[in-house]
Amino acid sequence: MSMKKTAMVALLALGAVTAAHARNDALMFPIEDVIQMGMADGKLDGSVKFYMSGARTPAIAAKLGDDTSNKKTNGVGKDDATACKWAALSALMAFQDSAKQKGANAVVDLHSFNKRNEVKDPSNFQCAAGNIMAGVTLKGTYAKTK
Template sequence: MKRILAATLLSLAVAAPHAVAADTRLELPLQELIDSPQAKAAGIDGSVRFYLAGQSHPAVASRMGEDVSNKKTNGVGKSDVESCNWVALSVLKAFQEKAKSMGANAVIDITSYFKKNEFRSATNYECHAGNIMSGVALKGTYAKLK
């Protein structure tokens, strides 16, 4: 009995770091997500436009401050892409709600900001997917566009 218990504990000790340590970095297209039926279902209503850093946008009438939105979601039972898209929609929804409350109609110069490491792309956002959790952090500037 003691041998079985010792073998079980040893197996768990060896396997545990691998179960927790998984961290897959993905770059996924933001505009494709914004245009998806899932975005509409999540409440992304088009009243606030989102522009990644390097992406062209209409002229800026006024900038209203910078912000970071950092969200995590349960990744259990979901593919990495599915959980990343879900959490990215949560981030966009938070930006949308704050932009509306400030009178902004856009969030511009959006960069990924996972663990305060900036990643810039004119097309993609960065997500980190693990066995249990997936996370997206975006930094952007609220703006009123002409």
């Protein structure tokens, strides 16, 4: 076998081994932990409230549009919970900023939307945790509550 073919076979074998060890775990974590972390860090200011799908929501005076926030973070050197919470906090911060621009004081029907699969839970969000990255995609509706 030529040197080129040997190198190609070695690269293909390495790629197959790497793909076999790739990880993409769907994990669930409480959104309240992320909100409290964001409030403590000053990244969330409390002017926008977050309500997961199925959670009790105040009366809604107006719906101001839907949105999706997809955030990822480097998971190297972090446990899954830490990486997932940081990604979720980034998503909530993006929702907070957009809500303020739209005049909304809440994001309702907030749910996970990983790879276009909706996961609705009244208190938890889903995170895709891998070997290198962790990602959270949240979808929700901006609202003005009474």
